[in-house]
Amino acid sequence: MGRKFFVGGNWKCNGTTEEVKKIVATLNEAKVPPPDVVEVIVSPPFVFLPLVKNLLRPDFQVAAQNCWIKKGGAFTGEVSAEMLVNLGIPWVILGHSERRLILNESNEFVGEKVAYALAQGLKVIACVGETLEQRESGSTMAVVAAQTKAIAERISNWSNVVLAYEPVWAIGTGKVATPAQAQEVHSELRKWFHANTSPEVAATTRIIYGGSVNGGNCKELATQPDVDGFLVGGASLKWDWEWDHVFRI
Numbered sequence: 001m002g003r004k005f006f007v008g009g010n011w012k013c014n015g016t017t018e019e020v021k022k023i024v025a026t027l028n029e030a031k032v033p034p035p036d037v038v039e040v041i042v043s044p045p046f047v048f049l050p051l052v053k054n055l056l057r058p059d060f061q062v063a064a065q066n067c068w069i070k071k072g073g074a075f076t077g078e079v080s081a082e083m084l085v086n087l088g089i090p091w092v093i094l095g096h097s098e099r100r101l102i103l104n105e106s107n108e109f110v111g112e113k114v115a116y117a118l119a120q121g122l123k124v125i126a127c128v129g130e131t132l133e134q135r136e137s138g139s140t141m142a143v144v145a146a147q148t149k150a151i152a153e154r155i156s157n158w159s160n161v162v163l164a165y166e167p168v169w170a171i172g173t174g175k176v177a178t179p180a181q182a183q184e185v186h187s188e189l190r191k192w193f194h195a196n197t198s199p200e201v202a203a204t205t206r207i208i209y210g211g212s213v214n215g216g217n218c219k220e221l222a223t224q225p226d227v228d229g230f231l232v233g234g235a236s237l238k239w240d241w242e243w244d245h246v247f248r249i
């Protein structure tokens with residue numbers, strides 16, 4: 001397969017300057033495989049991006065948790081892709097379910113954002129995932145395929161995109177997907193790529209899992225052939241031993 005393992009820490013809307021410094025100090029001590037084996041990104045809130053970028057070890061990367069859909073201007077409160085590039089922030093998370101559901105970001109809006117961010121030179125973690133109601137009604141694949149299609153219709157190059165499957169019912173709930181559940185959706189998404197983009201995109205695009213990942217469940221999840229890594233929320237705020245377990249050893 002040869003897809004480099006990818007671990008992202010999505011800190012969401014959390015942290016103080018002191019807490020951020022503490023987490024970064026612990027990450028800087030973490031024992032992880034070399035960057036050619038595991039790619040690690042840390043995603044603090046916007047206000048801490050320069051601080052984290054300046055303090056974080058050079059083999060880890062920084063991601064923003066969002067960016068605006070077009071060039072900056074009269075869009076009060078937004079942060080543009082150009083600003084992230086100017087700050088030297090290489091990654092951005094887009095389409096997180098908390099933004100899709102709370103801020104009504106549509107599939108098309110997310111697709112446009114991904115296309116614009118890539119065009120500015122950013123690398124993108126694009127999030128997809130179904131709600132519990134959608135899973136229970138059997139429409140998981142229809143939902144995540146539609147979310148992925150809205151991106152695929154707007155970009156031609158997936159080499160700077162990591163797709164994060166994050167079932168909404170697993171985010172922040174402690175109800176992590178079983179390895180079989182994660183593998184099933186990841187495998188179906190890879191088949192979708194094969195049929196709708198290209199065999200090469202299907203083979204090379206990393207599909208990572210997010211939703212209550214922690215030190216206790218990550219190893220078994222990581223053994224699944226189509227799970228290429230994680231987007232960790234709550235557990236990424238902890239500066240204890242869990243970080244030593246989040247990586248596929």
Ligand SMILES: O=C(COP(=O)(O)O)NO
Pocket residue numbers: 010096166170171172173174210211212213231232233234235
């Ligand atoms: O939203 C998540 C996952 O959050 P949790 O690990 O807290 O479920 N990642 O982007």
